[in-house]
Amino acid sequence: MIESSLSQMGAALRAKKISSVELTQLYLDRIAQLNPELNAYITTRPEASLAQARAADARIAAGTAEALTGIPFGQKDIFCAKDWLTTCGSKMLHNFVSPYDAHVISQFNNAGAVNLGKTNMDEFAMGSSNETSHYGIVKNPWDKARVPGGSSGGTASAIAARLCAAATGTDTGGSIRQPAALCGISGLKPTYGVVSRYGMIAFASSLDQAGPMGRNAEDLALMLNTMAGFDERDSTSLQREKEDYARDLNKPLNGLRIGIPKEFFAEGLGSDVAKAVEAAIAEYKKLGAVIVDISLPNTRLSIPVYYVLAPAEASSNLSRFDGVRYGYRAPAYTDLADMYEKSRAQGFGAEVQRRIMIGTYVLSHGYYDAYYLQAQKIRRLIAQDFVEAYKHCDVIMGPTSPSTAFKLGEKGDDPVQMYLSDIYTIAVNLAGLPGMSIPCGFGDNNMPVGLQIIGNYFDEARMLNVAHQYQLATDWHSRAPQGL
């Protein structure tokens, strides 16, 4: 059952071949067995999960089940969930039990899905290896000496290890796609504004976007159908007609124009990754696609631009964590300023503090124009590159990450080295475009490689079609790590 697609699981549940309680228990048992080592979940509440499963079974019995009813999902610990500890991977929120549900959580709840637990993540989603979590590192199920990627590393690890049917992630600079690539699963970051950010703890508001992560494109389409939609509680949520993201899954790819940006295959790309990605592109040619050489000349600026804008927004977004109303407060302090300083110094980890300081600096009087405004201008140029590219192609493809999963601790001392691992993903967030990663083979050390598919605005259905057709022709997505 755990290798079934979501639609197969849903069908089995509705046919009463298995109950949601049984399926949930199956996953809870796997979590109990494997999570102590993988550390993919920060919080589980088996009783709460089973109660949801019983409610789902009642709904199935009553004949009112929907596509996801009764299916157990993991939820990234960035989403506020009522009565659940919601830590965002930080000591700062070690005691924060949310009194309300994020939009994404209520969408899953309304669909009758089961919440298996809150998945581990880099602290406040700041990281590319899941090593900045206050709740410990997460291991890659393919090689437990390696990172799962980040920041949605817990989600990626849990999916790869079959500790949930699928799970949610969020992506500010690659946090869905990069861990999906490193753990050999599929993940989609939708167009900015497609999924409401309400209740999703903000890192960089203009870049943050929630999305589905799972074992295949078809599963992602079903999840996105549940997650997407206008929400008046998020002013950046887009008011669009509800669409079925699975509608084009079975379209043939004849004549599909795939843009290959030369900048994605330049210096810095691992040869093992390049080989797997090139093989995938060759497979697409077999499926009838046409390859178009394109250029995204400003992409090279995306990392410096991102590391001005994202920390700027983060430095402000994280100001609310001040020890006054909830969360961590230093046990001893002399006055108000000391309380702020100690609570934040003790409550935030090093990477978060580093970004708060960068962000504070670039917004400071006298630096704002040189950094923040300049970065905003370049951001527009980067977006413009894509507008130009889409005049010549339908989707853009390339590697998701320059390398496969690196060793735990390998890049811990060098933040810039770590930042470079997001080189292919960040421009997509800056432009607000949808992007996804699907498994396309294995590189050195037999670690998974991800193929990145970047779509035009609101072209998620086409991207899912493109991914699904590849997954019909190949079996990389159904490989599972052995020896767990």
Next chain:
Amino acid sequence: MTWEIVIGLEVHTQLSTNTKIFSGASTAFGAEPNTQADAVSLALPGVLPVLNKGAVERAIKFGLATGAHIAPRSVFARKNYFYPDLPKGYQISQFDLPVVGQGSLTIQVEPLSGNAKPYEKTVRITRAHLEEDAGKSVHGESQGVTGVDLNRAGTPLLEIVSEPDMCSAAEAVAYAKALHTLVRWIGICDGNMQEGSFRCDVNVSVRKPGQPLGTRREIKNLNSFKFMQQAIDYEVQWQIDTIENGGKVQQATILFNPDTGETRAMRSKEDAHDYRYFPDPDLLPLEISEEWKERVRATLPELPQTKQARYVNQLGLSAYDASILTSSREMADFFEITVHSFMSQVLSDMNTSAARPADPIVAKSCANWIIGEVGAQLNRDGLDMSQCPITALQLGGMLMRIADGTISNSGAKEVFRTMWAEGGDADAIIEAKGLKQVSDSGAIEAIVDGVMAANADKVAEYRSGKDKLFGFFVGAAMKASQGKANPAQLNEVLKKKLAA
């Protein structure tokens, strides 16, 4: 040596929306602490702001009422600083692109001293922008503990910034009062200064004529016009003394202490925050279409200055009367309804439906009664116009009875007192109290005949040239009529009969 005073104001007006500027929590004043603090007011992780349309419409109203440019596109920015009553660690405000651009307000200034005459002045308004209010820190509830009440956090504010156009405390106070009148007039703010709905920051500097602007100090959070005047007077003197004694004024934020009447520095420029403003990525730019602007314009009442001009030009009132009658919308409404009810009774008595503009005589009589009797009674009872125990219709009805001769002016005062204390319409009171004038010429002639017969000697004296006795006859005849004789008629009959 003379000094020139330069004053500019920043006024924070709480907008009268039922809910907060970025959430659905109530804005009602005086609730138990934190009972109106929803997830957004508490800045829980993950919550997002959603702009209250009502707050925007109030800002547009203000802009239209001051002839200002309404920005078709304005931007919300974050003003970052840490304070316990600022739950997000930043205030959502507007910085370089405010919703309301340059406008102006014309004020009537009444100099505070000497025999100087009232004059008119136009104060330029630099801008007005939308922002959210902070919560309140509550000190001293228990030993060594400061509480935080976030009920007020997120209450919509319109911050109205003037140019440094005022050059005396009188002008600053006149401007603040005119602004206070205007925001209540157009219904965007309740103007309750005790509850902090209308708070003024005053920037003061002094200079020698012709010199560049001096260094300013900002007096924060003045919540009464009296304190504003005292604070400015004190501050101006302090700055002049400082400079004349060879010192230098340092830029600073200062507080006024009403108990001592002094100002003192709160923080200097060196302590000024770097607020790190940047556009709030959680909110889209605010776009206001021409169409929306026009829809809001259609809801604007006639503005006080327009009314004032109309009262002077069409109704023939003095500028002074017109300015008093437009000091609040309630006052102006009371006046206009009084005039209207007066006029409509005239028309119905004349059996004509022909529209006729309000008569200047009618208007003057209404104005006199409202400014004189009604104003005095309200003052005595400590009431404002909205609490006036008599209605404009009742007053108009009474004035009509003066005009048609049913009651005399002195009878009217009696009617008015009864109406104020016990209620009731003029006609009923006149009837109950027997205040109706005797206007029957036969009856008046009989009274006059009686008085002349009883005072034949005085009649003779009068006829021999002692004109002064006329008053005696009027008094005696009025007394004989128990005060009810129509005075004009009585005069006429007396004159005629005494001359015979």
